[in-house]
Amino acid sequence: MLSAGPTPHIDTAEWEFSIVPESGEPRTWSWEQLMAEKIEEVTTDIHCVTHWTKLGTTWRGVSLDTLFADVETSQDYVMAHSYGGYTTNVPLDELLNGQAWIAFEFDGEPLDPEHGGPARLIVPHLYFWKSAKWVRSLVMMADDEPGFWEQSGYHIHGDPWKEERYW
Amino acid sequence: MTHLDGNSLAGVLSELFRFDPTTASARCAGCGAIDVLARAMVWEGTPGTVVRCASCDNVLATIVESDDKLWLNFSGITAVEVRR
Numbered sequence: 053m054l055s056a057g058p059t060p061h062i063d064t065a066e067w068e069f070s071i072v073p074e075s076g077e078p079r080t081w082s083w084e085q086l087m088a089e090k091i092e093e094v095t096t097d098i099h100c101v102t103h104w105t106k107l108g109t110t111w112r113g114v115s116l117d118t119l120f121a122d123v124e125t126s127q128d129y130v131m132a133h134s135y136g137g138y139t140t141n142v143p144l145d146e147l148l149n150g151q152a153w154i155a156f157e158f159d160g161e162p163l164d165p166e167h168g169g170p171a172r173l174i175v176p177h178l179y180f181w182k183s184a185k186w187v188r189s190l191v192m193m194a195d196d197e198p199g200f201w202e203q204s205g206y207h208i209h210g211d212p213w214k215e216e217r218y219w
Numbered sequence: 220m221t222h223l224d225g226n227s228l229a230g231v232l233s234e235l236f237r238f239d240p241t242t243a244s245a246r247c248a249g250c251g252a253i254d255v256l257a258r259a260m261v262w263e264g265t266p267g268t269v270v271r272c273a274s275c276d277n278v279l280a281t282i283v284e285s286d287d288k289l290w291l292n293f294s295g296i297t298a299v300e301v302r303r
Contacts, residue, residue, distance in 0.1 A: 205288075
């Protein structure tokens with residue numbers, strides 16, 4: 053996902069990330085609390101919908117397996133919300149089992165705001181518009197509802213191996 | 220009263236897009252501001268183009284282009300004024 057508007061500049065002192073299950077009671081992390089979680093190094097290929105692929109990118113972040121460990125939900129879909137208003141939808145089972153992270157470093161450097169810093173979602177096995185920059189919350193949903201680009205022409209799922217680019 | 224199919228829109232839409240639509244005024248669904256589209260804020264890039272209200276930053280429209288298709292989403296605009 054590139055910029056759909058002004059780049060949000062979020063100080064880590066103000067930054068928060070939440071997972072919101074159907075109970076409506078969020079599980080929230082401050083920056084310090086996120087840094088205290090188990091941090092993983094991830095090397096992965098990423099795929100942009102505009103036909104480029106970047107091989108072997110390296111990231112550091114916290115797995116969503118870790119962040120969902122204490123979240124109780126029976127709902128199957130997630131809407132990622134970003135600072136700045138962007139949204140994108142992903143099925144929960146495509147965020148777990150080592151498939152997605154809240155990343156705060158890219159190629160050994162802190163993520164700058166232009167690239168989604170201080171932290172962004174990465175879901176490398178889907179097209180990169182699903183890897184929401186400036187992520188601030190993941191909200192559980194009973195049904196798969198389209199996010200920002202998915203409402204406007206892009207595929208609701210976005211699997212690069214199936215070339216799921218558009219409706 | 221029965222409804223018509225989309226073919227009935229051909230006349231009015233051909234009038235709407237017969238000229239440069241950036242000279243048309245649009246009303247923002249977010250703040251109600253009415254301004255010509257040419258004054259909106261446009262963010263070009265991938266995956267698509269985002270048009271935002273110059274008054275409140277609300278997303279007025281998006282444009283997604285593939286090799287053979289174009290998607291227009293005007294859900295942030297309540298109405299467009301077209302000079303006849």
